[in-house]
Amino acid sequence: MKTEELRYLQRLAELYPTIGKASTEIINLQSILNLPKGTEHFLSDIHGEYEAFSHVLRNGSGAVRKKIDDVFGHTLSNSDKRSLATLVYYPKEKIAYVKKKESDMQNWYKITLYRLIEVCKTTASKYTRSKVRKALPSDYAYVIEELITEKAEVLDKEAYYDSIVDTIIDIGRAENFIIALAELIQRLVVDHLHVLGDIYDRGPGPHFIMDRLMDYHSLDIQWGNHDVVWMGAAVGQAACMATVIRNSIRYGNLDILEDGYGINMMPLAAFAMEVYGDDPCQVFEVHGNPSNYNALEKELSRKMHKAISIIQFKLEGVLAKEHPDFHMENRCVLEGIDPEKGTVQLPDGSVHNLLDTHFPTIDWEHPYELTDREKEVVERLSSAFRNCEKLQNHMQLLLDKGGLYKTYNGNLLFHGSIPLNEDGTLKEVEIYGETCKGKALYDKLEAYVRKAFFTVDEKEKKASQDILWYIWAGPNSPLYGKDKMTTFERYFIADKETHKEKKNAYYHLWEKEEVVNRMLEEFGLDPEEGHIINGHVPVHQLEGENPVKCDGKVIVIDGGFCEAYRNVTGIAGYTLVYSSYGLSLTAHEPFTSAEDAVETERDIVSNRVAVRYNPRRALVGDTDNGKALKERIQELKQLLDAYRKGVIKEKK
Numbered sequence: 001m002k003t004e005e006l007r008y009l010q011r012l013a014e015l016y017p018t019i020g021k022a023s024t025e026i027i028n029l030q031s032i033l034n035l036p037k038g039t040e041h042f043l044s045d046i047h048g049e050y051e052a053f054s055h056v057l058r059n060g061s062g063a064v065r066k067k068i069d070d071v072f073g074h075t076l077s078n079s080d081k082r083s084l085a086t087l088v089y090y091p092k093e094k095i096a097y098v099k100k101k102e103s104d105m106q107n108w109y110k111i112t113l114y115r116l117i118e119v120c121k122t123t124a125s126k127y128t129r130s131k132v133r134k135a136l137p138s139d140y141a142y143v144i145e146e147l148i149t150e151k152a153e154v155l156d157k158e159a160y161y162d163s164i165v166d167t168i169i170d171i172g173r174a175e176n177f178i179i180a181l182a183e184l185i186q187r188l189v190v191d192h193l194h195v196l197g198d199i200y201d202r203g204p205g206p207h208f209i210m211d212r213l214m215d216y217h218s219l220d221i222q223w224g225n226h227d228v229v230w231m232g233a234a235v236g237q238a239a240c241m242a243t244v245i246r247n248s249i250r251y252g253n254l255d256i257l258e259d260g261y262g263i264n265m266m267p268l269a270a271f272a273m274e275v276y277g278d279d280p281c282q283v284f285e286v287h288g289n290p291s292n293y294n295a296l297e298k299e300l301s302r303k304m305h306k307a308i309s310i311i312q313f314k315l316e317g318v319l320a321k322e323h324p325d326f327h328m329e330n331r332c333v334l335e336g337i338d339p340e341k342g343t344v345q346l347p348d349g350s351v352h353n354l355l356d357t358h359f360p361t362i363d364w365e366h367p368y369e370l371t372d373r374e375k376e377v378v379e380r381l382s383s384a385f386r387n388c389e390k391l392q393n394h395m396q397l398l399l400d401k402g403g404l405y406k407t408y409n410g411n412l413l414f415h416g417s418i419p420l421n422e423d424g425t426l427k428e429v430e431i432y433g434e435t436c437k438g439k440a441l442y443d444k445l446e447a448y449v450r451k452a453f454f455t456v457d458e459k460e461k462k463a464s465q466d467i468l469w470y471i472w473a474g475p476n477s478p479l480y481g482k483d484k485m486t487t488f489e490r491y492f493i494a495d496k497e498t499h500k501e502k503k504n505a506y507y508h509l510w511e512k513e514e515v516v517n518r519m520l521e522e523f524g525l526d527p528e529e530g531h532i533i534n535g536h537v538p539v540h541q542l543e544g545e546n547p548v549k550c551d552g553k554v555i556v557i558d559g560g561f562c563e564a565y566r567n568v569t570g571i572a573g574y575t576l577v578y579s580s581y582g583l584s585l586t587a588h589e590p591f592t593s594a595e596d597a598v599e600t601e602r603d604i605v606s607n608r609v610a611v612r613y614n615p616r617r618a619l620v621g622d623t624d625n626g627k628a629l630k631e632r633i634q635e636l637k638q639l640l641d642a643y644r645k646g647v648i649k650e651k652k
């Protein structure tokens with residue numbers, strides 16, 4: 001035996017000091033390998049839609065309903081199963097609703113408790129006892145464990161369970177207990193959650209989503225371009241911060257910054273009043289015309305919208321010039337403005353009339369220079385972002401649980417794309433003088449994101465923080481995946497041709513099997529078994545687009561949680577579930593409200609389409625974790641051998 005091997009086994013012997021202990025662990029691990037694989041749940045592009053997100057978490061994209069079907073088969077009517085499912089999603093609200101209608105609540109409690117216990121039993125049977133124990137609510141841990149564990153030695157099981165359930169009802173704990181069971185079912189039905197990015201922007205509740213994710217039991221996040229621009233804002237990257245503020249104002253969501261994160265917008269409001277006091281700022285109308293704003297608030301938000309947009313365009317021009325290797329010169333738009341003629345010449349040479357010609361803060365000799373007042377506003381806001389504890393905690397979660405991509409149980413997960421050449425080969429991208437492609441490109445960019453938060457070297461910090469802006473909108477950013485971001489054009493030019501953003505080659509080559517196989521191999525995955533799963537681009541269901549590409553090898557799950565994009569998608573999003581039976585895609589109808597869900601008992605799961613059935617039920621042994629467990633078993637067997645040969649002594 002090599003010295004290193006022996007040293008390793010000696011370490012292991014500290015954990016398993018006897019033949020008995022090592023053997024027990026081998027038996028335990030071996031039994032875990034034979035349990036069914038846990039269910040993975042994939043969501044993407046949540047875009048601040050907390051209510052819809054929360055609903056989908058509660059119903060596990062149909063996984064809860066499926067479990068109820070499995071448990072009760074034909075022994076319960078469809079309508080009873082629907083009621084039970086609604087109770088699992090919204091226990092408190094459903095109980096309150098039932099109370100208004102039901103005359104015999106005691107009876108309802110009893111039937112309901114029995115049904116929930118049955119669902120719990122089946123759901124928990126997939127896991128080891130220790131894992132279930134960890135998931136139990138502390139108040140009821142002991143009782144629930146009694147109720148969901150088979151008691152071989154109790155002769156009259158029915159009487160035994162009856163007495164427990166009767167006592168719960170007698171002492172007035174039925175409601176609490178029902179809530180605890182419902183939440184436990186929600187928790188056990190999904191073993192692991194993948195969020196494929198774009199938690200932030202457009203919708204009103206990204207901070208609530210982040211709070212919920214902070215206490216989610218098992219999770220990973222693949223950062224989206226909108227998350228990265230928020231990371232940039234949080235580290236004080238000025239162009240990212242201006243973008244985040246502009247997006248929030250544009251969607252009438254200043255509450256997120258002011259109330260959600262406690263970031264005071266007064267400096268921007270005062271500045272906007274000062275500079276754009278008489279300017280109606282018509283082209284800066286707030287999206288969706290928020291009904292909670294009065295006329296004065298609408299006017300103020302238009303002015304703030306314009307003020308921060310001009311600041312953004314200036315900052316972006318500076319960055320594009322500073323980093324020619326970003327190839328974002330086409331974002332240097334202000335220098336093309338002819339203030340006399342009221343036109344702009346875009347970097348491609350085309351000339352267009354401007355929809356707004358009032359630029360009181362631009363010095364035409366130095367169009368990208370911030371005025372002193374603009375600088376002051378940027379500095380004050382930047383300090384507020386950097387010092388906001390809640391925002392920093394949320395960003396820390398993105399860093400801890402997230403990355404730019406993930407390989408998990410044979411599948412490749414990322415938000416946007418992989419830069420490709422038209423011939424399907426991986427595209428070389430230059431980042432600060434170094435070229436890289438495929439996985440290496442992803443790894444390099446991710447390292448920069450982390451450095452943007454943690455490096456102490458000022459030069460490196462600035463370079464890394466600027467990369468956050470590149471990831472948000474750069475032409476070869478795998479997360480953005482389009483040739484340019486035409487924000488300026490969309491505000492200032494009527495001609496829709498100038499608004500077009502061309503998607504990169506990934507978005508048509510994803511139908512080519514050899515290209516997809518190559519991408520999977522690039523990330524060390526088996527192209528016969530693996531899938532690429534991404535979000536970022538809304539699936540235009542209304543135009544007949546299918547979220548499943550390349551015969552099921554690529555799955556796109558951005559169907560539009562985002563309300564603002566509903567008119568192109570027609571639905572409220574696709575999500576994916578990967579259970580031991582296979583992969584299934586779920587289309588959701590728009591979510592209205594929790595009350596509506598309780599009253600109408602609608603799941604908003606409109607259909608579930610199987611993408612792939614496993615030929616046999618997948619076991620933990622087939623997963624990445626299973627591989628790790630098998631390795632552990634091998635090591636433990638070597639330890640046993642070492643004990644038996646006397647190479648290592650037992651410590652009794």
Ligand SMILES: O=P(O)(O)OC[C@H]1O[C@](O)(COP(=O)(O)O)[C@@H](O)[C@@H]1O
Pocket residue numbers: 198202225226482485486487501536537
């Ligand atoms: O419609 P909005 O919210 O102004 O955003 C438009 C911008 O958002 C983007 O679509 C990026 O956001 P997504 O990552 O959600 O696609 C840009 O391509 C586009 O310029």
Ligand SMILES: [Mn+2]
Pocket residue numbers: 198224225226415479536537
């Ligand atoms: Mn995106």
